[in-house]
Amino acid sequence: MARVQGKVAFITGAARGQGRSHAVRLAQEGADIIGIDICEAIPENQYPPATEEDLQETVRQVEALDRRIIAEKADVRDFEQLKAVVDRGVAELGRLDIVCANAGIAGRFNRSEDIPDDEWANMLDINLSGVWRTCKAAIPHLKAGGRGGSIILTSSDAGLFAYENISHYVSAKHGMVGLMRTLALELAPDMIRVNSIHPTTVDTPMVNNEAVFKLFRPDLEHPTVDDFAEAATAMNALPIPWVEAVDISNAVLFLASDEARYITGVPLPVDAGAAVK
Amino acid sequence: MGRLDGKVAFVTGAARGQGRSHAVRMAEEGADIIAVDVAKQLPTVEYEMANPDDLAETMRQVEALDRRIVAREADVRDYAALKSVLDEGVAELGRLDIVAANAGIFTQGRADELSEESWNEMIGVNLTGVWHTAKAAIPHLKAGGNGGSIIITSSTAGLKGYENFAHYVSAKHGVVGLMRTLALELAPDMIRVNSVHPTGVDTPMIQNEMLYGLFAPDLEPDERTREALGERFKALNALPIPWVEPVDISNAVLWLASDESRYVTGVTLPVDAGATTK
Numbered sequence: 001m002a003r004v005q006g007k008v009a010f011i012t013g014a015a016r017g018q019g020r021s022h023a024v025r026l027a028q029e030g031a032d033i034i035g036i037d038i039c040e041a042i043p044e045n046q047y048p049p050a051t052e053e054d055l056q057e058t059v060r061q062v063e064a065l066d067r068r069i070i071a072e073k074a075d076v077r078d079f080e081q082l083k084a085v086v087d088r089g090v091a092e093l094g095r096l097d098i099v100c101a102n103a104g105i106a107g108r109f110n111r112s113e114d115i116p117d118d119e120w121a122n123m124l125d126i127n128l129s130g131v132w133r134t135c136k137a138a139i140p141h142l143k144a145g146g147r148g149g150s151i152i153l154t155s156s157d158a159g160l161f162a163y164e165n166i167s168h169y170v171s172a173k174h175g176m177v178g179l180m181r182t183l184a185l186e187l188a189p190d191m192i193r194v195n196s197i198h199p200t201t202v203d204t205p206m207v208n209n210e211a212v213f214k215l216f217r218p219d220l221e222h223p224t225v226d227d228f229a230e231a232a233t234a235m236n237a238l239p240i241p242w243v244e245a246v247d248i249s250n251a252v253l254f255l256a257s258d259e260a261r262y263i264t265g266v267p268l269p270v271d272a273g274a275a276v277k
Numbered sequence: 278m279g280r281l282d283g284k285v286a287f288v289t290g291a292a293r294g295q296g297r298s299h300a301v302r303m304a305e306e307g308a309d310i311i312a313v314d315v316a317k318q319l320p321t322v323e324y325e326m327a328n329p330d331d332l333a334e335t336m337r338q339v340e341a342l343d344r345r346i347v348a349r350e351a352d353v354r355d356y357a358a359l360k361s362v363l364d365e366g367v368a369e370l371g372r373l374d375i376v377a378a379n380a381g382i383f384t385q386g387r388a389d390e391l392s393e394e395s396w397n398e399m400i401g402v403n404l405t406g407v408w409h410t411a412k413a414a415i416p417h418l419k420a421g422g423n424g425g426s427i428i429i430t431s432s433t434a435g436l437k438g439y440e441n442f443a444h445y446v447s448a449k450h451g452v453v454g455l456m457r458t459l460a461l462e463l464a465p466d467m468i469r470v471n472s473v474h475p476t477g478v479d480t481p482m483i484q485n486e487m488l489y490g491l492f493a494p495d496l497e498p499d500e501r502t503r504e505a506l507g508e509r510f511k512a513l514n515a516l517p518i519p520w521v522e523p524v525d526i527s528n529a530v531l532w533l534a535s536d537e538s539r540y541v542t543g544v545t546l547p548v549d550a551g552a553t554t555k
Contacts, residue, residue, distance in 0.1 A: 184554050188515035193551075200540075237464035243540045250537040259528035262476075262521045265554025266547050273464050276457045276543030 002030030003257045008093045010034040010086055012076055012134050013103030015050035017204035018154065020058045021245035022100050022252050027067040029253060031098065034089030035059075036074040036082070042126075044108045044119050046211030068093060076103050076130030083137040096141040098256040101134040102154040106206050109215050112167040120168045127172035132179060135194075139187070148191030150256045153180050154248070155196045157271050165215060177267055184265035193264035195255050200271035201232045201242040237273025279307025280535045285370045287311045287363060289353055289410050290380030292327035294480035295430065297335045298523035299377045299530050304344040306531060308375065311366030312336070312348040313359065321384050321398045324485035345370055353380045353406030360413040373417040375534040376427040378410040378452075383482050385491050388443035396444045403448035404455070411459055415468075424467030426534045429456050430526070431472040433513075433552045436545065441491060453545055460543035469542035471533050476549035477510045477520040515551025 009026045013019035014035030023033045035058060041049040055071050062069040070089040074081040090096050104127045107119055131153055142149035158166065159173030176196060183194040201207055208225070216231040217223035229241035251270045254260055269275045286303045290296035291312035300310045316329045332348050339346040347366040351358040367373050381403045384395055407429055418425035434442070435449030452472060459470040477483050489501040492509045507519035529548045532538055547553050 181554050184551050185515055188551055189517055191516060193516070237461055238467060238469075238540060238542060239465055240540065247540050251541070254532045254537065259532065260548075262516060262518065262525050262550045263529070263546075263548055264516060264551040265549075268541075268546065269544050270538075270541050271543075272540045273460050273469075273542040276460050 003253060003259070004098065005030030007031045007097035007256070008034065008090070008095050009098035009100060009256065010089065010096060010134075010138055011100040011102060012036050012130070014058050014071065015039055015054035016058070017206060018202060018245045018248050019100070019102045020054075020061070021249045022102060023058050023069070024061050024065070025246065025249035025253055026098065026256065027062045027065045027069070029257075030067070032067050032093045033062050033069040033071075034086060034093065035069060035071040036085050037103070038075045039073045042105050042122070044122065045105055046108060047106070047205050047209040076133055077125050079133045079136065082133050086137045086141065090141045095145050096138060097145065097147065097149050099134065099138045099142070099149070099151040100154070100252055101131040101151070103130055103134070104154065106212070107166075107169060109165040109211065111165065115168055123168035124172050127169065128175045128179070131176055135183060139192075142192050143190050148193070150260070151183065151192065151194040152252050152255050153194070153196040155198050155267065157198050157200050157269060157274050159196065159198055160267065160269070160275055180267070181265055188264065193255075193260070195264060195266045195268060197248060197251050197255070198267055198269040198271060198275070199243060199248050200236055200274040202248060203242045203244055207242065235274050235277070236271070237277050240272055243270060243272060279305070280531065280537070281375070282307035284308045284374040284534075285311065285367070285372050286375035286377060286534065287366065287373060287410075287414055288377045288379060289313050289406070291335050291348065292316050292331035293335070294482060295475075295478055295523045295526050296377070296379045297331075297338070298527045299379060300335055300346070301338050301342070302524060302527035302531055303375070303534065304339045304342045304346070306535075307344070309344050309370045310339050310346040311363060311370065311373075312346060313351040313353070313362050314380070315352045316350045319382060319398060319402070321395045322382050323384065323487040324481060326382075353409055354401045356409045356412065359409050363413045363417065367417050372421050373414060374421065374423065374425050376410060376414045376418070376425070377430070377530055377534075378407045378427065379430040380406055380410070381430060383442070383445060383488070385442050385487065386444070387441060391444055399444035400448050403445065404451040407452050408455060411455070415463070418468050419466050424469070426538070427459065427468065427470040428530050428533045429470070429472040431474045431545070433474055433476050433547065433549050435472065435474055436547065436553050456545075457543055464542065469533075469538070471542060471544045471546060473526060473529050473533070474545055474547040474549055474553065475521060475526050476514055476552040478526060479520045479522055483520065513552050513555070514549070515555050518550055521548060521550060
């Protein structure tokens, strides 16, 4: 019995990485998908942007599972764009049950006083305000269904703890926890559950690049992926450098399903024990 | 394909309530079970505790799913007895993968009025008993070389303070510290350790006169019905429900026991209808 059979999930940042993984995992368990991605470069990001081809690949993988998917290019900084996609998606797929607010950037790494004004603003606009807008667009549809629902926000261990050189990212990811808790209280009467997931390092393009290697190994001029893995492992309790995107997706699936029907307001680390180290 | 196919789970407090539910839910997903329960009345506990017939019923339900179960009476405060049951169970079932440290009691008293006996019995069962359970299980988990998953049943009272049961709150907070330390100590062996934190669960531990009196002291005894108490419990939760079902805790235990949560460790997981967010 598929665990989210007949449900519809709205996923932001669905072109690749964790977002694509969530789309595929939920589709494997019977859900149809509404997916968006900006599919454009963000100047301060130190890794290649997702493309429209990436988003098409997500579409291909979901359709190969015999599930339906509406996928469009959209920017979580633009509420009208988001709303238009969700409205169109729900009109075509018939309902909305699950929201994965996953879209996010890593930006550039700097001491707090050296972060340029526009980079601070853009980080908050995407990683925090974009999450709020995602929920804002989705909530009327969840309420209209009268069946409750499940909103899952992708935060980070940086949403629970402080890390140097990324204070804008840390602030946005922390802010998301406050938003999650408030939404959990506001939407409880409608049986709409809201939780956040806090990954440690996840093996995706956001992490697998030289800027991140240097962030983790400031002692080396040209750190390799193995140098990075050494430092990444030291952050975790379990002896692994990173988790796979599917590990986050399995947590998303659990929270999206009726097995978690009474779980709300919870920050859930999927972090190889980094939070207790 | 069950989510726990081929695995063996050790469940304490398995005679009824949440413990029986965990045994059955995990058996539904393919696990064999080692089950213990004290299965008798403890002196400081005011509600009727499980008995040997209850444990036998758990056995029957697991076997009806075509799974094997070794079930014995044992008090989690008695380390030697616990170890003996677990050693016997592992010898018979061949391995150990999962531990659900669920056995617990609930009693009441203001902090300055609790008796020594009441305090000691609570800490003995709800905290020391959990340590004993882990201590007995760890050698078997390590011997398997396959990692493992320990799930400790705490409570919303393990995250927040509540009046009238300081010993219960202390023990339930204490197991969080134990969980975090175990998570660090066992990480090199890929043995994961997490805690679940239920709000009120619809079992005999809450559906009894003592607890009704505690949560609705202003009502006359004959007004303290299940429905009236349901309204009081609902006020503690964010979702508009009075309590969760044992299966809701079991579904969280199942997820934490399975490979889907293979890298989740050191986590406090509330299954609490938003009570700790309120």
